[in-house]
Amino acid sequence: MPRPIYITTPIYYVNDKPHIGHAYTSIAADVLTRFHRLAGRDVFYLTGTDEHGTKIAEAAEAAGITEIEFCDQIVDMFRTAWKNLTIENDYFIRTTSERHHKAVKKILGELHKAKTDDGQDVIYSDNYEGLYCNGCEKFITEKDLVDGVCPDHNRAPEKVKEKNYFFRLTSYLPEIKKRIESGELQILPEERRKEVLGLLKQDLQDFSLSRERVKWGIELPFDTSQIAYVWVDALTNYISAIGYADNQETFTKWWEEAEVVHLMAKEILKFHCLYWPAMLLALGMKLPETMYLHGFFTIDSRKMSKSLGNMIDPNDMVAQFGPDGTRYLLLTQFPFGVDGDVQAQRFVAQFNSDLANDLGNLVSRVAKLIAVHFDSKLPSPYKEIDGLDALMSQSEQLSGSVYDHIAHFRIDRAINETMNLVRATNKFFNDLAPWKMAKEGKRDELGGVLYACCETIRIVSILLSPVLPTKMRELRAIFGLDDQTLTLVNAQTFFTLEPGTQVKIEEAVFPRMQEKKQADTAVKKAENKTVADLIDIADFGKVQLRVAQILQAEKIEGADKLLKLQIDLGSEKRQLVAGIAKHYKPDELIDKKVVIIANLKPAVIRGVESNGMVLAASKGRKLTLVVPDNDLPVGAKIS
Numbered sequence: 001m002p003r004p005i006y007i008t009t010p011i012y013y014v015n016d017k018p019h020i021g022h023a024y025t026s027i028a029a030d031v032l033t034r035f036h037r038l039a040g041r042d043v044f045y046l047t048g049t050d051e052h053g054t055k056i057a058e059a060a061e062a063a064g065i066t067e068i069e070f071c072d073q074i075v076d077m078f079r080t081a082w083k084n085l086t087i088e089n090d091y092f093i094r095t096t097s098e099r100h101h102k103a104v105k106k107i108l109g110e111l112h113k114a115k116t117d118d119g120q121d122v123i124y125s126d127n128y129e130g131l132y133c134n135g136c137e138k139f140i141t142e143k144d145l146v147d148g149v150c151p152d153h154n155r156a157p158e159k160v161k162e163k164n165y166f167f168r169l170t171s172y173l174p175e176i177k178k179r180i181e182s183g184e185l186q187i188l189p190e191e192r193r194k195e196v197l198g199l200l201k202q203d204l205q206d207f208s209l210s211r212e213r214v215k216w217g218i219e220l221p222f223d224t225s226q227i228a229y230v231w232v233d234a235l236t237n238y239i240s241a242i243g244y245a246d247n248q249e250t251f252t253k254w255w256e257e258a259e260v261v262h263l264m265a266k267e268i269l270k271f272h273c274l275y276w277p278a279m280l281l282a283l284g285m286k287l288p289e290t291m292y293l294h295g296f297f298t299i300d301s302r303k304m305s306k307s308l309g310n311m312i313d314p315n316d317m318v319a320q321f322g323p324d325g326t327r328y329l330l331l332t333q334f335p336f337g338v339d340g341d342v343q344a345q346r347f348v349a350q351f352n353s354d355l356a357n358d359l360g361n362l363v364s365r366v367a368k369l370i371a372v373h374f375d376s377k378l379p380s381p382y383k384e385i386d387g388l389d390a391l392m393s394q395s396e397q398l399s400g401s402v403y404d405h406i407a408h409f410r411i412d413r414a415i416n417e418t419m420n421l422v423r424a425t426n427k428f429f430n431d432l433a434p435w436k437m438a439k440e441g442k443r444d445e446l447g448g449v450l451y452a453c454c455e456t457i458r459i460v461s462i463l464l465s466p467v468l469p470t471k472m473r474e475l476r477a478i479f480g481l482d483d484q485t486l487t488l489v490n491a492q493t494f495f496t497l498e499p500g501t502q503v504k505i506e507e508a509v510f511p512r513m514q515e516k517k518q519a520d521t522a523v524k525k526a527e528n529k530t531v532a533d534l535i536d537i538a539d540f541g542k543v544q545l546r547v548a549q550i551l552q553a554e555k556i557e558g559a560d561k562l563l564k565l566q567i568d569l570g571s572e573k574r575q576l577v578a579g580i581a582k583h584y585k586p587d588e589l590i591d592k593k594v595v596i597i598a599n600l601k602p603a604v605i606r607g608v609e610s611n612g613m614v615l616a617a618s619k620g621r622k623l624t625l626v627v628p629d630n631d632l633p634v635g636a637k638i639s
């Protein structure tokens with residue numbers, strides 16, 4: 001029996017809703033899982049959410065709800081997105097679950113008792129003084145900053161001075177290096193392995209595994225004034241989810257006995273390839289067999305970001321291309337493992353060319369000729385056909401080579417090689433022109449060509465089923481094939497379909513998409529922020545509405561619609577520009593309470609700096625300021 005395999009994705013932060021970057025890893029893991037199952041392996045697929053830390057607490061506060069209410073809402077969005085993408089994970093771990101808390105406390109307790117080989121405490125306390133980026137959830141140094149702010153989060157780090165517990169990472173680095181060099185801990189692709197070995201040559205420091213300032217997290221069992229560092233909390237999900245603290249049987253099976261594969265993108269390399277193995281070594285536990293760090297992609301050459309408005313919601317893609325179309329398109333944009341660019345405007349053309357034309361049309365044409373000339377019954381094979389031997393051997397070799405690609409994480413190549421068989425079958429069909437054979441009365445040859453095409457389609461339906469599970473089930477139903485025959489072994493032999501089988505196609509498996517419909521698509525939606533769309537609570541939560549009082553108002557020279565306002569926000573005074581001059585005289589505004597958006601980026605309007613925006617309601621030409629109840633104190637947050 002092959003060894004069971006345990007496949008994980010990172011657990012995603014819930015400070016925002018899922019996008020296709022998250023979907024990419026989860027789909028890839030789902031495809032690997034399904035392939036290994038086809039090959040008869042026992043697989044456990046884990047994904048989940050990372051719910052603690054300052055940025056999640058901040059997002060919840062901005063949304064005006066409790067942390068757990070906020071997490072519940074975003075977690076639902078992740079679960080729904082994965083369901084819509086037909087991702088079938090075996091378990092979904094939440095770091096806010098009781099099960100996870102119990103495991104983290106157990107691990108921290110064990111680490112607290114543990115000693116290094118030279119008899120030192122694995123955990124020690126020390127004071128930390130320095131800079132902390134809440135966005136990265138890590139300590140950073142002056143040299144990481146660009147113009148005084150963290151370049152990844154565009155925010156200034158906080159100066160912190162606190163007592164922390166440290167984890168003696170440095171004691172475990174030589175052993176980690178040895179395991180990586182011997183291949184016992186496999187880091188893939190090779191470039192990432194080199195990167196880790198490069199890091200190991202640098203002057204790495206012990207890391208702090210607790211935070212005094214952070215409130216939303218898991219308390220250390222040996223010092224409840226401290227919260228576990230969010231990365232320590234998060235990494236342990238890989239064992240809390242399979243019973244580390246509550247089910248020895250599943251834990252033994254999926255950690256100690258299985259081949260453990262952690263899948264992620266390259267930006268979280270240091271945590272996974274150094275911190276996590278060091279923690280496991282300190283606990284006296286087995287290390288994972290493989291870390292696979294795939295590339296990071298951009299959208300139309302730009303980093304995916306909320307402010308650029310180019311984040312694509314996987315649900316929008318599913319609405320347009322279906323779950324299978326979305327899975328296929330995302331995995332075929334660039335080789336798995338390297339960085340890439342997703343050119344979303346090409347999705348429709350690629351869907352039409354690969355799925356609707358090459359695959360969908362082949363099925364329709366073959367099924368139609370069988371319907372017309374063989375009363376919808378599969379004809380018998382016939383071997384005296386030009387090109388049949390070549391097609392047969394390509395088909396029979398395919399599953400071996402596709403599975404080899406999968407075993408080496410070459411997902412895009414596995415798909416492409418299968419699509420090559422589709423293309424070769426189209427060529428075989430077109431070269432032999434069976435419609436002419438029909439006219440010439442060459443019935444045996446006609447039947448033989450159609451039978452051969454059905455066989456390659458059957459083999460393709462097995463090998464594409466991990467990527468296109470729903471559509472391949474539909475396709476297989478055309479030939480009366482059920483999931484029982486869905487195994488890699490069945491893809492190894494030609495001539496297995498029973499002649500006489502009913503071949504029934506009612507509608508195209510992949511209907512062609514209208515290219516001009518692109519205007520309403522997921523892609524356009526992401527690119528064009530003016531397209532009306534419903535927003536999520538997480539988006540709304542980012543807008544900070546506050547009660548302010550107007551202190552001064554004056555006209556701006558040369559701008560007849562604008563007024564310059566000085567306002568009081570309680571904790572601070574600000575200037576902003578409002579387009580209300582046609583509706584209010586400056587004098588009428590003094591002392592008026594208004595509602596403002598307090599966290600807009602500063603803008604300069606007609607040469608005057610504006611730090612916020614006043615809310616007003618309009619109907620027709622009439623515009624009125626939104627005025628809060630007079631009892632509301634200046635500075636009050638509105639949620």
Ligand code: MSP
Pocket residue numbers: 009010011012013014020021022024025050234235236237263264265266267268295296297298304
């Ligand atoms: N919570 C941590 C992970 C803890 S794991 C113990 C985290 N979360 S995250 O929400 O930021 O997710 C990062 C992961 O999302 C990446 O490692 C990758 O799997 C996926 N991706 C997010 N954007 C992506 C791209 N643009 N391209 C490829 N993968 C992307 O880090």
